[in-house]
Amino acid sequence: MTTQGLTEASTSKFVHIKEGELDLQLHYNDAGKGAETVVMLHGSGPGASGWANFNRNVHPLVDAGYRVILMDSPGWSKSDPIVCSTSRSDLNARALKGLADALDLDRVHILGNSMGGHTAVAFALTYPQRVGKLVLMGGGTGGASAFVPMPTEGIKLLQNLYREPTIDNLKKMMSIFVFDTSSLTEELFQTRLDNMLTRQDHLDNFVKSAAANPKQFPDFSARLGEISAQTLIVWGRNDRFVPMDTGLRLLAGIANAQLHVFNQCGHWAQWEHADTFNRMVMDFLRN
Ligand SMILES: O=C(O)/C=C/C(=O)/C=C/C=C(\O)C(=O)O
Secondary structure, eight states: OOOTTOOHHHHEEEEEEEETTEEEEEEEEEEOOOSSEEEEEOOSSTTOOHHHHHTTTHHHHHHTTOEEEEEEOTTSTTSOOOOOOSOHHHHHHHHHHHHHHHTTOSOEEEEEETHHHHHHHHHHHHOGGGEEEEEEESOSOOOOOSSSOSSOHHHHHHHHHHHSOOHHHHHHHHTTTSSOGGGOOHHHHHHHHHHHHHTHHHHHHHHHHHHHOSOOSOOOGGGGGGOOSOEEEEEETTOSSSOHHHHHHHHHHOTTEEEEEESSOOSOHHHHTHHHHHHHHHHHHHO
């Protein structure tokens, strides 16, 4: 199949899920028709969505023969709003279980970015039989860094942007989000700002959630040994949001893991180094 014509609008779908205490509508994008499915999970920034995070990764994977599902987590984009006062990683994992059940997907590969990585690990710990391979980028577990003060400078800017969603605060955050800021266009800023402001309820709920439970992403370090899935960990050496030693903790804990570190790369490896990243992921999934 060739991906010409695949757009956010042409792949956009909704589903109602009931999973434990979760009873809500999820938005997702569904692209490609392969026998194997790759689920992509976005990060926690304001205005993030599956399509915003992975628009440089969907087409190559669809062309390589995979079905690609982008799940918008509860509280983001076109999915229903929610206040989370417990573990956001586990809440998202339950949402993914509901989505996988609704789509009749027994087993999925999961590619998670930042919060999406935390969610992928939570899913692998709770539903190990439903996981093929894992790709974790700039995320996988919460917990303290041995080297960098927490919250990091990036997370402080992200939280500030949730509280005051202005173009200036967006630009401040984005200025340390990626390594090469010359790749950020006014169009990208404007799209992201529009995404954020369309859902003031999501912004308010994120702030409420953080007030109710500042540790939205628990530290899974002690349980990483339970994960048997083959895992590719990808990090940017210049990540100022989730520090690189989190990747080393994942590598130490997950037995079948390998780590790739991109130089000159911030928190968005899948976007900043998209071509190499896509080749690496396809090679990892294939072998
Ligand atoms: O605080 C954490 O551990 C996780 C932070 C994130 O998930 C940040 C992600 C930001 C994006 O991916 C974005 O597109 O804004």
